[in-house]
Amino acid sequence: MKELYLQNSLTKKKELFKPITEGFIGMYVCGPTVYSDVHLGNVRTFISFDIMYRFLLHLGYKVRYVRNITDVGHLLDDGEDRISKGARADKLEPMEVVQKYTNGFHKMMDIFNTHRPSIEPRATQHILEQIEMVQQIIDNGYGYEANGSVYFDTLKFHEEKKCYGKLSGRVIDELLVETRDNLKNQSDKKHPSDFAIWMKAAPEHLMKWNSPWSVGFPGWHLECSVMSTKYLGETFDIHGGGNDLKFPHHENEVAQNVGACNCQPANYWLHTNMLLMNGRKMSKSDGNTITPDQLFTGDSPHITKAYSPMVIKFFMLQSHYSSTNDLVDDGLLAAEKGYRRLMEAQKTLAELQTTGAGNELDTDVTGPLDKFITEMCDDFNTPRAIAQLFELVTKINSFKEGHLDINKISVDTLARLQKDFPCYISKVLGLKNEIEAGNNGELEGVMQLVLDLRQDARANKNWAISDKIRDALAEAKIVVKDGKDGSSWTMN
RNA sequence: GGUCGCGUGGCCGAGCGGUUAGGCAGAGGUCUGCAAAACCUCGUACACCAGUUCGAAUCUGGUCGCGACCUCCA
Numbered sequence: 001m002k003e004l005y006l007q008n009s010l011t012k013k014k015e016l017f018k019p020i021t022e023g024f025i026g027m028y029v030c031g032p033t034v035y036s037d038v039h040l041g042n043v044r045t046f047i048s049f050d051i052m053y054r055f056l057l058h059l060g061y062k063v064r065y066v067r068n069i070t071d072v073g074h075l076l077d078d079g080e081d082r083i084s085k086g087a088r089a090d091k092l093e094p095m096e097v098v099q100k101y102t103n104g105f106h107k108m109m110d111i112f113n114t115h116r117p118s119i120e121p122r123a124t125q126h127i128l129e130q131i132e133m134v135q136q137i138i139d140n141g142y143g144y145e146a147n148g149s150v151y152f153d154t155l156k157f158h159e160e161k162k163c164y165g166k167l168s169g170r171v172i173d174e175l176l177v178e179t180r181d182n183l184k185n186q187s188d189k190k191h192p193s194d195f196a197i198w199m200k201a202a203p204e205h206l207m208k209w210n211s212p213w214s215v216g217f218p219g220w221h222l223e224c225s226v227m228s229t230k231y232l233g234e235t236f237d238i239h240g241g242g243n244d245l246k247f248p249h250h251e252n253e254v255a256q257n258v259g260a261c262n263c264q265p266a267n268y269w270l271h272t273n274m275l276l277m278n279g280r281k282m283s284k285s286d287g288n289t290i291t292p293d294q295l296f297t298g299d300s301p302h303i304t305k306a307y308s309p310m311v312i313k314f315f316m317l318q319s320h321y322s323s324t325n326d327l328v329d330d331g332l333l334a335a336e337k338g339y340r341r342l343m344e345a346q347k348t349l350a351e352l353q354t355t356g357a358g359n360e361l362d363t364d365v366t367g368p369l370d371k372f373i374t375e376m377c378d379d380f381n382t383p384r385a386i387a388q389l390f391e392l393v394t395k396i397n398s399f400k401e402g403h404l405d406i407n408k409i410s411v412d413t414l415a416r417l418q419k420d421f422p423c424y425i426s427k428v429l430g431l432k433n434e435i436e437a438g439n440n441g442e443l444e445g446v447m448q449l450v451l452d453l454r455q456d457a458r459a460n461k462n463w464a465i466s467d468k469i470r471d472a473l474a475e476a477k478i479v480v481k482d483g484k485d486g487s488s489w490t491m492n
Numbered sequence: 493g494g495u496c497g498c499g500u501g502g503c504c505g506a507g508c509g510g511u512u513a514g515g516c517a518g519a520g521g522u523c524u525g526c527a528a529a530a531c532c533u534c535g536u537a538c539a540c541c542a543g544u545u546c547g548a549a550u551c552u553g554g555u556c557g558c559g560a561c562c563u564c565c566a
Contacts, residue, residue, distance in 0.1 A: 461525070
């Protein structure tokens with residue numbers, strides 16, 4: 001199997017990937033909290049992990065991809081549960097809220113052509129296991145109960161295990177100082193950096209369960225520790241999430257797992273970077289935000305036109321997952337053209353044939369093909385991998401135009417190109433050909449007739465008729481291109 | 493305030509000690525009835541200042557600017 005290198009947040013180094021069990025990979029990614037419509041930033045993160053999942057499958061691994069749905073315990077600043085807030089706002093039962101936005105999330109991820117995870121567990125389905133882990137943490141001496149809530153003892157944990165803050169680069173002494181002001185209204189905690197693993201519920205709280213400590217609900221960080229352990233084991237291969245989750249969420253997750261099982265949950269931690277818009281983080285409060293639907297319809301002051309899901313996805317893949325990605329109209333416009341050129345080349349490629357008389361140009365084709373995989377093996381470098389695809393676009397077009405002699409590549413090489421090029425685009429990068437999708441059989445027949453008539457006019461040098469047909473079609477968003485071997489058309 | 497990261501040609505965006513990133517836009521050319529498309533050629537960019545080095549966008553220090561996290565966020 002090809003060597004794969006990953007940038008590991010835990011060690012802050014790029015490392016050769018070694019799975020725990022040869023040929024198998026366990027991957028856990030923190031999923032969304034389903035209390036409102038999906039944010040575009042979520043979309044980028046989950047597209048990034050989908051690409052990783054797809055590529056690992058392509059390399060031949062058997063991957064168990066677990067991505068949770070957070071449906072309890074994720075609190076707002078004022079301490080209110082996000083789901084409860086959504087329930088109040090929409091006048092729904094909490095579980096109706098969860099279902100509504102889970103459905104919406106799935107629909108959006110389908111629109112962006114991502115795979116569903118192998119397992120998609122919900123926090124509320126794992127209350128028993130969460131209670132068990134809380135008990136384990138208490139038994140190991142890292143949890144303490146106060147007024148019905150249970151807290152994780154970060155100071156004791158750090159004194160014994162010396163690893164609190166390793167993932168996020170925090171120093172526990174600083175954490176104690178920094179959050180001192182917040183201590184006043186959280187006096188149940190021994191130390192300000194301690195965090196709740198079980199919370200006693202107020203009487204009006206909508207979602208609560210019985211436990212040895214109180215009628216309450218689990219802490220947000222706990223659910224991921226529990227569900228990753230349940231489905232992937234105490235130690236698994238890859239844990240992912242947005243880099244805004246590094247602290248406190250992932251740091252606390254590590255602490256809980258080490259505290260409960262005395263082992264690191266994941267060998268490799270991967271963090272995706274944020275999606276920006278016009279150079280600033282997307283934020284609802286200052287209007288610097290855009291929804292997927294607004295992008296699809298063009299209904300936003302930030303963009304000049306509508307963009308299709310695949311164009312948006314292609315735009316995102318042109319930057320590396322660990323870099324910020326700045327969503328700007330010019331960038332989207334450029335991505336749209338590049339994406340179309342890629343799709344056109346795919347169509348052109350399907351029609352190429354070679355006699356295989358020579359093989360002088362074989363490496364021109366196999367080189368970029370090989371390099372695509374090499375780049376992807378280098379921490380999923382999609383921008384560089386896509387650059388290799390464009391090298392091939394030029395080759396494909398040159399073969400078609402006759403600028404390069406197609407008979408100078410072997411039958412096998414052309415066959416490989418015709419198999420791998422579309423495979424990399426659709427299977428590895430998950431890009432669908434939206435241009436093709438707009439066509440249908442009936443239109444195909446009509447267009448053939450129209451182009452035949454126009455060809456007759458051209459043969460008679462009747463440019464007036466010929467141009468009239470072309471202009472009228474352009475009005476209907478159909479672009480006619482006159483090539484050497486007749487005319488072709490595409491939907492614009 | 494603390495921690496971390498970033499500043500690349502008109503725009504997006506890779507690279508992270510010597511070798512063309514790539515896409516889009518722009519200029520010239522080939523082809524074509526014209527156009528479009530396609531192909532070929534082209535710009536010689538790395539915030540600023542100082543240092544290390546035979547050699548720096550890439551390493552070190554400083555300056556300025558931006559961002560993320562520290563409190564809910566993918």
